[in-house]
Amino acid sequence: xxxxxxxxxxxxxxxxxxxxxxxxxxxxxxxxxxxxxxxxxxxxxxxxxxxxxxxxxxxxxxxxxxxxxxxxxxxxxxxxxxxxxxxxxxxxxxxxxxxxxxxxxxxxxxxxxxxxxxxxxxxxxxxxxxxxxxxxxxxxxxxxxxxxxxxxxxxxxxxxxxxxxxxxxxxxxxxxxxxxxxxxxxxxxxxxxxxxxxxxxxxxxxxxxxxxxxxxxxxxxxxxxxxxxxxxxxxxxxxxxxxxxxxxxxxxxxxxxxxxxxxxxxxxxxxxxxxxxxxxxxxxxxxxxxxxxxxxxxxxxxxxxxxxxxxxxxxxxxxxxxxxxxxxxxxxxxxxxxxxxxxxxxxxxxxxxxxxxxxxxxxxxxxxxxxxxxxxxxxxxxxxxxxxxxxxxxxxxxxxxxxxxxxxxxxxxxxxxxxxxxx
Amino acid sequence: xxxxxxxxxxxxxxxxxxxxxxxxxxxxxxxxxxxxxxxxxxxxxxxxxxxxxxxxxxxxxxxxxxxxxxxxxxxxxxxxxxxxxxxxxxxxxxxxxxxxxxxxxxxxxxxxxxxxxxxxxxxxxxxxxxxxxxxxxxxxxxxxxxxxxxxxxxxxxxxxxxxxxxxxxxxxxxxxxxxxxxxxxxxxxxxxxxxxxxxxxxxxxxxxxxxxxxxxxxxxxxxxxxxxxxxxxxxxxxxxxxxxxxxxxxxxxxxxxxxxxxxxxxxxxxxxxxxxxxxxxxxxxxxxxxxxxxxxxxxxxxxxxxxxxxxxxxxxxxxxxxxxxxxxxxxxxxxxxxxxxxxxxxxxxxxxxxxxxxxxxxxxxxxxxxxxxxxxxxxxxxxxxxxxxxxxxxxxxxxxxxxxxxxxxxxxxxxxxxxxxxx
Numbered sequence: 001x002x003x004x005x006x007x008x009x010x011x012x013x014x015x016x017x018x019x020x021x022x023x024x025x026x027x028x029x030x031x032x033x034x035x036x037x038x039x040x041x042x043x044x045x046x047x048x049x050x051x052x053x054x055x056x057x058x059x060x061x062x063x064x065x066x067x068x069x070x071x072x073x074x075x076x077x078x079x080x081x082x083x084x085x086x087x088x089x090x091x092x093x094x095x096x097x098x099x100x101x102x103x104x105x106x107x108x109x110x111x112x113x114x115x116x117x118x119x120x121x122x123x124x125x126x127x128x129x130x131x132x133x134x135x136x137x138x139x140x141x142x143x144x145x146x147x148x149x150x151x152x153x154x155x156x157x158x159x160x161x162x163x164x165x166x167x168x169x170x171x172x173x174x175x176x177x178x179x180x181x182x183x184x185x186x187x188x189x190x191x192x193x194x195x196x197x198x199x200x201x202x203x204x205x206x207x208x209x210x211x212x213x214x215x216x217x218x219x220x221x222x223x224x225x226x227x228x229x230x231x232x233x234x235x236x237x238x239x240x241x242x243x244x245x246x247x248x249x250x251x252x253x254x255x256x257x258x259x260x261x262x263x264x265x266x267x268x269x270x271x272x273x274x275x276x277x278x279x280x281x282x283x284x285x286x287x288x289x290x291x292x293x294x295x296x297x298x299x300x301x302x303x304x305x306x307x308x309x310x311x312x313x314x315x316x317x318x319x320x321x322x323x324x325x326x327x328x329x330x331x332x333x334x335x336x337x338x339x340x341x342x343x344x345x346x347x348x349x350x351x352x353x354x355x356x357x358x359x360x361x362x363x364x365x366x367x368x369x370x371x372x373x374x375x376x377x378x379x380x381x382x383x384x385x386x387x388x389x390x391x392x393x394x395x396x397x398x399x400x401x402x403x404x405x406x407x408x409x410x411x412x413x414x415x416x417x418x419x420x421x422x423x
Numbered sequence: 424x425x426x427x428x429x430x431x432x433x434x435x436x437x438x439x440x441x442x443x444x445x446x447x448x449x450x451x452x453x454x455x456x457x458x459x460x461x462x463x464x465x466x467x468x469x470x471x472x473x474x475x476x477x478x479x480x481x482x483x484x485x486x487x488x489x490x491x492x493x494x495x496x497x498x499x500x501x502x503x504x505x506x507x508x509x510x511x512x513x514x515x516x517x518x519x520x521x522x523x524x525x526x527x528x529x530x531x532x533x534x535x536x537x538x539x540x541x542x543x544x545x546x547x548x549x550x551x552x553x554x555x556x557x558x559x560x561x562x563x564x565x566x567x568x569x570x571x572x573x574x575x576x577x578x579x580x581x582x583x584x585x586x587x588x589x590x591x592x593x594x595x596x597x598x599x600x601x602x603x604x605x606x607x608x609x610x611x612x613x614x615x616x617x618x619x620x621x622x623x624x625x626x627x628x629x630x631x632x633x634x635x636x637x638x639x640x641x642x643x644x645x646x647x648x649x650x651x652x653x654x655x656x657x658x659x660x661x662x663x664x665x666x667x668x669x670x671x672x673x674x675x676x677x678x679x680x681x682x683x684x685x686x687x688x689x690x691x692x693x694x695x696x697x698x699x700x701x702x703x704x705x706x707x708x709x710x711x712x713x714x715x716x717x718x719x720x721x722x723x724x725x726x727x728x729x730x731x732x733x734x735x736x737x738x739x740x741x742x743x744x745x746x747x748x749x750x751x752x753x754x755x756x757x758x759x760x761x762x763x764x765x766x767x768x769x770x771x772x773x774x775x776x777x778x779x780x781x782x783x784x785x786x787x788x789x790x791x792x793x794x795x796x797x798x799x800x801x802x803x804x805x806x807x808x809x810x811x812x813x814x815x816x817x818x819x820x821x822x823x824x825x826x827x828x829x830x831x832x833x834x835x836x837x838x839x840x841x842x843x844x845x846x
Binding site (some may be wrong): 075077078092099104105108111285287288289290293317325326327330332333335336337344346384386388390394397399400401402404408 | 753821823
């Protein structure tokens with residue numbers, strides 16, 4: 001048993017902060033035991049680290065990003081999805097057959113995740129089996145948590161990155177066998193890139209693997225108009241885009257994340273809701289690539305679990321604060337667009353999505369309720385407040401909107417203090 | 424005569440980079456003399472500072488921000504304009520009758536402008552004459568350039584911040600007399616807050632002052648639907664919001680900036696174009712306060728001069744890179760909204776707006792053409808590029824999208840090296 005002391009803030013319920021000023025949080029076996037304004041007598045002997053006036057908040061969770069696109073962040077952000085993939089993404093991703101290159105990039109990526117306080121993430125690697133393992137090794141070494149997927153794609157992509165269907169499935173199965181239970185916090189995830197680049201045979205094979213090994217699934221859905229039209233051409237038999245995944249057993253039979261979901265049809269919304277599929281809301285990416293604004297308020301009301309995502313390198317920043325800001329901004333635009341029917345997202349709602357909302361994909365992660373993994377950031381915001389008494393809630397808002405990674409002075413995952421990874 | 428050497432990038436024409444790899448830029452009397460790939464023999468004796476592989480770009484220019492709102496950045500960003508003013512803005516602005524408070528805030532503000540590479544800015548102070556002078560003193564001391572306005576407002580605002588009309592005009596005239604030619608780079612500007620809070624008498628009086636002293640003008644125009652409706656109620660005699668300023672002689676008789684212009688009528692667009700009124704495009708603010716998206720492509724086509732603005736604290740960041748990113752993102756949304764008729768803004772277009780576009784309000788500022796003031800930033804982007812040979816153009820894009828103030832290693836205004844201001 002150990003304890004931390006400070007100003008503790010988290011969201012148990014959507015949009016509502018739980019605030020414990022100057023309080024104790026006790027951790028047992030890496031999990032939250034409880035929060036106390038005074039330490040009960042029975043815990044008098046517990047070692048407590050006192051963080052004084054600093055903020056203690058849950059670690060941030062990013063549920064959709066592309067590891068090998070890290071060198072591309074900030075580049076090529078004036079193209080739409082399909083030409084952007086051709087010009088920037090695929091040529092970069094081919095390089096990850098080179099493990100020396102992969103190691104250099106992935107180490108920098110993991111350092112940046114650490115810096116930004118992203119304690120857990122759900123990641124697309126590349127098509128390369130060994131490169132994917134390496135990324136999992138690097139994340140594990142750093143002590144962070146992640147689901148990492150070997151990307152599958154066997155059609156409509158350049159030769160240099162197009163897989164043979166059987167080999168794609170074999171490599172995926174190898175990963176599941178080798179790395180399924182290798183690490184405590186870093187696990188594989190089935191990762192068909194998206195329908196346009198995956199044959200039905202490949203999708204069905206991946207569905208079987210996900211059932212056989214009970215492994216979660218991630219992919220992309222309804223990001224961009226051109227993409228959706230392409231899927232309709234490819235699958236005239238399907239009712240809609242989402243049902244192509246469903247037919248392959250890839251839509252919620254195991255825990256599933258679909259990134260984007262900007263332009264869902266009503267039937268697709270029902271399908272995702274019924275199957276409890278997570279949506280990875282990636283507002284920076286959707287704005288940068290001119291995809292549109294996902295109707296998050298509406299999707300929330302439909303009961304769909306939602307998390308936030310950087311989606312680098314469609315997104316230009318790994319900072320989940322940047323993602324929260326843009327999610328708020330586009331929710332304001334959506335409110336206008338909807339004739340003021342779909343209410344904007346408030347700051348505590350955004351914070352929930354980036355912590356407990358995203359964290360739910362990992363289980364009991366993203367909150368400080370009893371039994372949750374103790375993933376946490378300690379925030380020294382003393383340089384952010386200018387000459388003004390502000391509440392703890394406002395201090396957190398200021399950190400989100402005006403802070404930087406340098407305000408994060410300590411990071412915990414499952415109760416373990418995580419030091420800066422070496423690169 | 425002095426010289427700098429490095430990778431020189433600027434935009435002479437809208438949307439087109441001028442790129443001089445590993446070149447010399449010569450400066451005479453604070454102004455650009457020329458750019459050379461090899462130093463001509465006649466300049467052999469000129470002292471050259473060699474910045475190696477670093478980027479040399481024009482200083483950034485912010486043409487609309489509120490100095491006294493600096494302590495509020497990042498706060499209260501889930502309200503619309505009118506309630507936000509009542510709750511956050513006015514109570515903060517009243518404090519600037521206290522010069523000790525004002526000095527502390529303004530010094531921090533100026534330090535942040537410096538950090539972010541904003542070498543010139545156009546600023547709303549508060550209603551307080553002495554506080555406004557003090558802000559001008561602090562900016563001048565730091566060596567930065569600015570127009571600073573004492574805010575005028577005499578109706579529809581809380582008592583504690585509402586001026587007597589005559590006193591408001593008197594104080595303004597005092598500022599023009601005292602500070603009109605006190606400083607080289609820091610000048611006063613006539614600053615009616617906006618129509619809702621300024622009586623016709625006050626507006627007309629300010630129009631007279633601007634003519635009498637040949638002083639430029641700044642205000643707000645058509646930011647928010649509620650605001651526009653309120654102006655219509657207040658001025659049933661006016662054809663539109665802009666014409667209220669015009670009737671008072673405040674719309675282009677002297678150089679004029681109108682902030683926002685999200686929801687202009689066609690006639691107003693013509694009026695601004697005819698009068699060459701600058702629009703301060705403030706996308707972060709317009710997104711944060713759910714105002715909407717200014718139709719920048721359309722306004723550019725109408726021949727209206729446009730600059731970019733942080734508009735703190737409606738905007739949450741003083742970084743002009745953050746403003747460029749959001750301006751690009753909302754231009755993508757506008758493109759979709761317009762049925763793909765109003766093209767998105769490209770990165771070199773955004774860069775132009777933040778340098779030469781904004782700088783034009785100061786005269787020959789924001790470019791490295793011959794005769795322009797040598798306002799410049801030296802960018803060390805070595806930590807931004809990850810294992811990839813990228814072009815100078817891409818390096819600048821990466822700085823904009825992924826850099827921070829720490830990448831700016833030197834700053835110049837009119838040829839003078841500007842050191843970190845003391846606070």
